[in-house]
Amino acid sequence: MLLPPHLAHLSRKLSGLGYNKKGNADQAQEPTEVPTTASNDDDVPLFDADPDSGAWSTLSRRVMDARIALNAIKWSKVGDDIADLLLPDWAMDLPAYFSKLQRELEMAPGSLADEIWEEAQDPGLNPEIARLARVRISNDLCMEEKKFQQRRKRYTTRALAAYLDLPEEEIDPEDVPTIAMCGSGGGLRAMVAGTSSYLCAQEAGLLDCVTYTAGVSGSCWLQALYYSTIGRQNYGTLLNHLKRRIGTHIAYPPAALGLLTAAPTNKFLLSGIVEKVKGDPTAEFGLVDVYGILLAARLLVPRGELGVDSRNLKLSNQEVYLRNGAHPMPIYSAVRHEIPLDESDSKDNSEHKAPSHDMKEKAKKEAWFQWFESTPYELYSEELGAGIPSWSVGRKFENGTGSVRENGYSVPELRLPFLLGIWGSAFCATLSHYYKEIRPIVKGLTGFGGIDDLLEEKNDELIKVHPIEPAAIPNYVLGLKAQLPPTAAKSIFNSDHLELADAGMSNNLPIYPLLRPGRDVDVIIAFDASADIKNENWLSVADGYARQRGIRGWPLGTGWPKKDKSEASSIADIDAAEAASPQEAAGKIADAQESKRVKEENAQQENSNTDSNNDLGYCNIWVGTTLERTSSSSAPPSSKRLDPDSETDAFHLTQPNAGIAVIYFPLLPNPVCPSVHPHKSDFMSTWNFIYTPEDIEKVVGLARANFGEGRERVRRTVRAVYERKKSGREEREGMERERRWGKRWREGGDHFR
Numbered sequence: 001m002l003l004p005p006h007l008a009h010l011s012r013k014l015s016g017l018g019y020n021k022k023g024n025a026d027q028a029q030e031p032t033e034v035p036t037t038a039s040n041d042d043d044v045p046l047f048d049a050d051p052d053s054g055a056w057s058t059l060s061r062r063v064m065d066a067r068i069a070l071n072a073i074k075w076s077k078v079g080d081d082i083a084d085l086l087l088p089d090w091a092m093d094l095p096a097y098f099s100k101l102q103r104e105l106e107m108a109p110g111s112l113a114d115e116i117w118e119e120a121q122d123p124g125l126n127p128e129i130a131r132l133a134r135v136r137i138s139n140d141l142c143m144e145e146k147k148f149q150q151r152r153k154r155y156t157t158r159a160l161a162a163y164l165d166l167p168e169e170e171i172d173p174e175d176v177p178t179i180a181m182c183g184s185g186g187g188l189r190a191m192v193a194g195t196s197s198y199l200c201a202q203e204a205g206l207l208d209c210v211t212y213t214a215g216v217s218g219s220c221w222l223q224a225l226y227y228s229t230i231g232r233q234n235y236g237t238l239l240n241h242l243k244r245r246i247g248t249h250i251a252y253p254p255a256a257l258g259l260l261t262a263a264p265t266n267k268f269l270l271s272g273i274v275e276k277v278k279g280d281p282t283a284e285f286g287l288v289d290v291y292g293i294l295l296a297a298r299l300l301v302p303r304g305e306l307g308v309d310s311r312n313l314k315l316s317n318q319e320v321y322l323r324n325g326a327h328p329m330p331i332y333s334a335v336r337h338e339i340p341l342d343e344s345d346s347k348d349n350s351e352h353k354a355p356s357h358d359m360k361e362k363a364k365k366e367a368w369f370q371w372f373e374s375t376p377y378e379l380y381s382e383e384l385g386a387g388i389p390s391w392s393v394g395r396k397f398e399n400g401t402g403s404v405r406e407n408g409y410s411v412p413e414l415r416l417p418f419l420l421g422i423w424g425s426a427f428c429a430t431l432s433h434y435y436k437e438i439r440p441i442v443k444g445l446t447g448f449g450g451i452d453d454l455l456e457e458k459n460d461e462l463i464k465v466h467p468i469e470p471a472a473i474p475n476y477v478l479g480l481k482a483q484l485p486p487t488a489a490k491s492i493f494n495s496d497h498l499e500l501a502d503a504g505m506s507n508n509l510p511i512y513p514l515l516r517p518g519r520d521v522d523v524i525i526a527f528d529a530s531a532d533i534k535n536e537n538w539l540s541v542a543d544g545y546a547r548q549r550g551i552r553g554w555p556l557g558t559g560w561p562k563k564d565k566s567e568a569s570s571i572a573d574i575d576a577a578e579a580a581s582p583q584e585a586a587g588k589i590a591d592a593q594e595s596k597r598v599k600e601e602n603a604q605q606e607n608s609n610t611d612s613n614n615d616l617g618y619c620n621i622w623v624g625t626t627l628e629r630t631s632s633s634s635a636p637p638s639s640k641r642l643d644p645d646s647e648t649d650a651f652h653l654t655q656p657n658a659g660i661a662v663i664y665f666p667l668l669p670n671p672v673c674p675s676v677h678p679h680k681s682d683f684m685s686t687w688n689f690i691y692t693p694e695d696i697e698k699v700v701g702l703a704r705a706n707f708g709e710g711r712e713r714v715r716r717t718v719r720a721v722y723e724r725k726k727s728g729r730e731e732r733e734g735m736e737r738e739r740r741w742g743k744r745w746r747e748g749g750d751h752f753r
Contacts (some may be wrong), residue, residue: 063670080387098258104266105274112267116274119127120412128316129409133392133402135476136378137406137483139385141518144319144377151325152211157210164719175726178717180212182329183219184538185504187426187686188246190218192676192696193529193667195242196703198222199235201525204711207328208372209718214331214510218529219404220423221299223330224416227318227376229309232301233327239700243693244303250294256372259297259305268301268308269293272415274319279411280474282496288471292421299420313415314418316391318376332374333503334422338489369506370489372498373513374419375530379476382516382549384484384492388476399479414473422471422563425684426502461507472497504530511542522721524660525714529678531686534560553659555624555640560616563707617644618668619710622718623652624659644713650690653720656728661717665706672705673698 056467104112139151144621153173160176161168179203179432183194194215196416201207215223222238225231231238248255259265273293276283311317321327382385388397394414396403404410474497478485481493492498503510507528514521530536540559545551621642642649653661667678676698678684683695691699 009582013574023106026317030175038639063493071256073484085742091591093254097253097261100261101257101699104261104270112270112692116267116271117278120271120275120279121407121409126390126412127674128412131389131391131410132404133389133395133397133410135386135400135480137386137400137480139382139517141516142378142380142387145329145375148322148325148329148377148516149211151323152329153324153325156209156211159205160718160722161252163205163209163715163723172545172726172729174729175722177209177721177725178208178212179210179523179525179718180214180216180519181207181210181525182510182514182527183216183222184526184527184530185217185502185508186531186690187218187424188557189678189684189686189699190216190529190693192218192239192242192246192699193703195222195235195238196700197665197707198226198526199700200704200707200711202235204707204714206525206714206718210328211527212331212514212521214333214513214746215329215423215581216333216508217424217426217508221295221420222333223332224315224420227321227327227330228300228312230300230312233321241302242691243696245298245301246689246691246696247693248298250298250691256294256297259301260293264308265297265301265305268313269297269312269417271310272313272417275412275415276394276418279394280404284469284472284497286471286500287427288421288425289418290421291425291427292417292471294417295420295424296417300586301415303670313417314391314413315374315387315393315416315419316376316413322376324545329375331510331513332419333513334372334374334500335369335503335506336490336492336498336500337505338368338370357606365742369503370492370501371503371506382512384477384488386477386480386484386536393473396474397478400483402476418471422473422500422502424502425468425470427468428450428505433724436583470499470501472499474498507538507541508536509538509542511539515549515554517549517551519675522660522725523663523718525663525665527665527667527683533666537661542580552622552626555622555660555662558622558641558662558664616664616666617709618665618670618706619644619713619715620664620666622662622664623650624662626657626659649713649722650723651718653717654724654727656724658721658724659723663710663714663717665710668706670702670705670709673702676702678702 014196031420050108074197106112106618107117119125121129153176156179157171157173157176158168160166161171174706181198183197198207198213203212213223215221225238225241226233226235250256259271266524273285274287276289301308315332318330322329370383372379374380374390374393378387378390379393388402391413392402392410394411394412475492475495476493476498477488478490479493480498481488481490490584509526509528511524511526512525514517523539528538530538537559540557541561542558543556546556548553621644623640623642625640642652652658669677669679676684681698682688683691684699
C-alpha cells in the first residue's frame with residue numbers, strides 16, 4: 001500500500017535516526033524541505049556544529065528532521081488518507097514527544113544535555129575519569145580476578161558443605177570444585193528461560209557453589225539485571241521485575257518516548273548518548289545504540305520509574321557485589337568478525353571489480369570470530385592477550401595508554417545500555433545466522449525444500465555478509481602491533497574502533513571464556529535455550545577451541561550424537577583444531593567442512609523427530625580425560641557420557657585422569673508442562689519482544705520440571721568431583737610427607753632411636 005506523501009516523508013525521517021559510518025549514506029537523496037508549523041527557533045540545529053562534534057551534529061540533525069517531518073503532517077486529515085484502524089491513537093502525540101526530545105538534547109546552558117555533559121566531567125560523580133588507564137598485555141588473569149577467586153573459595157567452601165550435607169570443618173578449600181554456570185543466547189527467550197533455570201539452581205543451593213557465570217545475548221541481560229539494585233542478587237526478584245516490565249514491546253513509541261522525555265528517566269537514559277557522542281567525536285551512533293537504549297528503558301527502569309539508580313549504568317560498579325565473595329563473577333561475551341576479504345580486496349572493490357576466486361577461497365578459510373569478554377574488572381581478548389579496565393571502556397587508547405582530555409580528565413565509562421545492545425545484537429548477525437534462526441520453519445513448509453538447499457549451498461557467501469553494521473567502541477590496541485601475538489589480525493591495528501556484536505554468531509553457549517587458563521573450571525553447567533539446539537549442537541563447537549588452546553580435560557564429543565562420527569573423522573577434526581592460529585584452524589576446518597556438514601545434516605534429520613536411546617534428555621553429563629593422544633594417527637581419548645540410569649557415574653568421575661565434567665540442560669518440551677513448547681509456542685521465538693506474566697510462568701514451570709529431572713544427578717556429580725579432588729590432594733600430601741621423611745633420614749639418620 002502506498003503512503004500519502006507526508007507519511008512517506010515521516011517514514012524516511014524516522015528511519016534516519018540510526019545512521020551508518022558515513023552519517024548520510026542511508027540518505028542517497030535528501031528529500032525536499034517540508035513546510036512546518038513549528039517556530040523558526042525550533043528549526044535551527046541544536047548547536048553550531050564544529051569539526052570536533054561530527055557525531056553529535058549528525059544525531060542532532062536526525063532528531064530535528066524527525067520532528068519537522070512530524071509537524072508537517074496535517075493530522076486532522078490523516079483519517080481521510082488511512083483508515084482509522086491503521087493509525088494508532090498515540091501517533092498524534094509523536095510531534096510533541098520529538099519536540100521535547102529535541103529541547104532536551106540542546107547543548108544550550110541549562111539544558112538537560114548541558115547538565116549531563118557538565119556532570120560527565122565531574123570526578124566526584126565519575127571517579128574513573130581521573131584515573132590513568134593502560135592496556136594490560138598478559139595471558140594471565142588480572143589481579144582483581146585472582147583476589148576474587150580467593151574470596152569466593154571461602155564462600156563456596158561453606159556452601160558446598162551445606163549442598164552436600166557435609167561437616168564444614170571436614171572440607172579442605174583445595175578440594176572444593178570450581179563450578180561455572182552459563183546460559184545461552186536467544187533474546188528474551190534466553191533471558192526468561194535462563195533466569196528460571198538459575199532460580200532453580202539458587203533454590204537447590206547449587207548457585208552458592210558456583211564461582212563463575214557466563215552469558216551470551218539474552219543471558220548477558222539476565223546477568224546485568226542480577227548484579228543491580230533491581231535484581232537484588234535474587235532470581236526470584238528478577239523474575240518479578242520481568243513480569244512487570246517486558247509485557248510491553250521495547251520499541252512501543254509511547255512507552256519508550258515517554259521515558260526519554262520525562263524526569264528522572266530522561267537523564268538516566270540519555271546520559272550515555274551525550275557522553276558517547278560528545279566524548280568521542282568520531283563515534284558512530286547507530287541502530288545497535290538505539291536498540292541498547294530501548295532495552296535499558298524496559299530492563300533497567302523499575303516499576304514506578306522514580307527508582308532509577310545511576311549505579312546500574314556502569315559495568316564496573318558490579319564489582320561491589322563481588323567484594324566479599326558472596327556471588328559468582330559474571331562474564332559477558334561479544335565477538336569481532338574478522339573477514340580478510342574486506343581488507344585484502346579493498347582495491348578491487350574501489351574499482352568495482354568482483355573479488356577473485358582465489359580471494360574468495362582465502363576469505364572462506366580465514367574468516368573467524370574473535371572473542372571479547374567483559375567482567376566487572378576488565379574487557380579482555382584471549383586471542384590478543386590484552387585487556388583494559390572495565391571503567392576505561394569508552395575512552396580512546398594509543399600505544400597502550402588511555403587518552404586524557406584538555407581538562408585533564410578522560411571520558412566516563414561507557415554506559416551499560418550500549419553494552420546491552422552489543423551483547424544482544426543478534427540482528428547484526430550474518431545472513432547465514434539469520435537463516436539458521438528461521439530454518440526449522442522454512443524446512444517444514446511445503447515447497448520450500450529447494451530454497452533450503454539453495455541457501456545451504458550459498459552458506460559460505462552468506463556467512464560474510466552483515467546486513468546491519470555492529471556497534472563500535474574505541475580500539476584499545478592501536479599502536480601495539482609489535483607487542484601482541486603475530487597471529488593477531490592485521491586489520492585490527494588499522495581501525496580506530498572495534499566493531500563488536502552478539503557472540504551467538506560464533507557459539508551460542510559461552511564455553512570459551514570458562515576454559516580460559518587460570519580459571520581452572522572443574523564442572524560446567526550449561527542451560528541451553530537456543531532456537532535449534534539439535535542442529536546447531538553448540539557444545540560440540542567447543543571441541544576445536546579446546547584442542548587449539550591446549551585445554552586438557554575437555555570432554556571431546558559432547559553434544560547431540562552424530563551417527564556417522566567415525567574414528568577417522570574424529571582424528572581429522574582434532575588435527576584441524578591443533579592448528580597454530582585461529583586463521584590456520586579456520587582454513588583446515590573449511591577444507592573438510594562441506595562433506596562433513598552434509599553427512600551430519602542427514603544424520604540429524606533422521607533423528608530430529610525421534611526419541612532414540614542415543615538422543616539427549618533433560619540432563620546430560622559428560623566427563624573428559626586428561627590423557628593425550630599417543631600419536632597423530634591414533635584416535636583422541638574418548639570422553640564418557642554418563643548413563644542416567646547407571647550407578648557407575650561416580651566411578652568415571654573419580655578416576656585420577658578424569659577431566660572437566662559438563663552438565664547440559666537443553667530446553668526441551670516436557671509433558672508435565674503441555675502449555676509451552678520451546679520450539680512451537682509463538683512467544684518463544686528469538687524475535688519476540690513481549691512476554692506476559694502468564695508466558696513467564698509457563699517458562700518457569702518448564703525450567704523447574706526439566707531441572708527437577710537432573711537435580712540429584714547434578715548433586716552426585718559435584719560430590720564425585722569433590723571426592724576426586726580430595727583423593728588427589730591426600731595422595732600428594734602423602735607423597736610429600738614421604739619425601740620429607742626420606743630427606744631427614746638421609747641427612748640425620750634414624751630420628752626414632
